[in-house]
Amino acid sequence: MIVVRKAGGEMAVAAGEAVELTVVGGTSCTFWRTDSVKHILYVATTGWMAAPINGTEIEGGKVVDIDTSLSRQ
Numbered sequence: 001m002i003v004v005r006k007a008g009g010e011m012a013v014a015a016g017e018a019v020e021l022t023v024v025g026g027t028s029c030t031f032w033r034t035d036s037v038k039h040i041l042y043v044a045t046t047g048w049m050a051a052p053i054n055g056t057e058i059e060g061g062k063v064v065d066i067d068t069s070l071s072r073q
Contacts (some may be wrong), residue, residue, distance in 0.1 A: 002026065002043060004068050014041065015066045021059045023066075024048045039069040 001016040002023055025046035032042060043066060043070035047059040 002029070002041070002066060005049075014068050015064065016044070021048070021057065023064055024059055025061070039067060041066045041068050 002014045003030075004014045016024075023043050023045055025048050026043050027046055029041055029043040031038070032040060033050050042044050043064045045059075045061050047061040047063065
């Protein structure tokens with residue numbers, strides 16, 4: 001789960017939930033900022049290969065892009 005701090009100091013979930021595969025095994029993250037894009041967070045994951053999630057699902061590693069501007073609302 002990726003959590004961001006909103007402008008007022010409140011915390012908000014930007015991606016994933018405890019039982020989702022969206023960012024399972026997150027290892028690092030970074031913003032890639034340009035003049036026109038300032039709110040995309042990239043998260044590298046290891047996936048979850050050691051044991052199936054929910055007993056049946058296996059997720060490989062990946063890079064996930066998260067639009068954090070949606071968490072500011």
